Every structure is written in C-alpha cells, then in structure tokens.
Amino acid sequence: MAQRFSVLVPSAWARRESRATGEQSFFLASEGRTDRYGIPPAGRTGLTVSSDRASTAVIRNTTPRALVAGIVGRPPGASAVRTTSPPAPLRVGGAPGASVTFTYTFRGRTIVQTDAVAVRRGRIAFIEADADPAHAAHAAAVAWAAARSWRWLAGPAGPRGPAPGGTAA
Secondary structure (H helix, E strand, O other): OOOEEEEEOOOOOEEEEEOOOOOOEEEEEOOOOOOOOOOOOOOOEEEEEEEEEOOHHHHHOOOHHHHHHHHOOOOOOOEEEEEEEEEEEEEEOOEEEEEEEEEEEEOOEEEEEEEEEEEEOOEEEEEEEEEOHHHHHHHHHHHHHHHHHOEEEOOOOEEEOOOHHHOOO
C-alpha cells in the first residue's frame, strides 16, 4: 500500500481535493477557493498539501537545494521571480527536507510562496502556502505548522483538523 500522510490544517478553511496525478492533493484557502495552482483570492492565504512518488533524481540527492529544484515550482507565466529565503534544511514528518520562499508576479498580483518539502521511502511530502505580501507571515506560519504536524501513514491521506485553537498559526 502506498504511504500516505496526515496533517493538521485550520478547521474553518475551504478545502478541495484533486487526484489529477493519481495521488491526493488538498488545496485549502482561508476564505474562498484557490485557483488550480493553489493561489488564493486577494487578501487570503492558500495552503496546498500533497504526497506523490519521488523521481529517481530526487531520491538520489536530498540536499535542500536539490529538493527545491526537483520539487518546487511556480505557476506558468509567473514573472519577476525572486528567492527571498534560500533553500534551508527542514524536517517534515521526521524526513529530511528543505524550505524555501519566493516572491513573483502572477496575473497582476505579487505572491509570496513558502514551501516545505521532504522525501521518505520514495515519497514526497509537499506543503506550500501562498499569499499577498501583507499576509505572507500568516501564510508562512500555516506552512510551518503543517510541516510540524505532518505524519506519514499507510492508509487514507489527507488533512485533519482542527488545529489547536482552530487555526494552524
């Protein structure tokens, strides 16, 4: 059975699920819905959590820089991409991983994207928070709370809630 995950998320957030890659991905927003890239409506925070099979290249090199290069992306058409926090070591569910933060312009908005990724037994843990600059600190707090609460499972995947106090921040 494929290894799955469990993660704490804010309890009142809107949630949708995608199985487009054959694995489950969850897109959450503090209000409204995220777009297909996980970008929330203006003034809101978006959170994407998922797990998928890791490529051979990712499995072979799990340095922070290699993990970010092999896993993390930005929406097609994103411009003015800038790394604001370079790849740094981080553990997700006990697995070695990396964190990184970017800013970019997408559809006329400045977006701050914070990612936490890790690999365990050939599977990727992927957490991404997206927000406007005014909400970037909240988005990062939500991403770090999700990374701290990540648990690898051998069963159904998905977010669990509520987080303590009803929020992940």
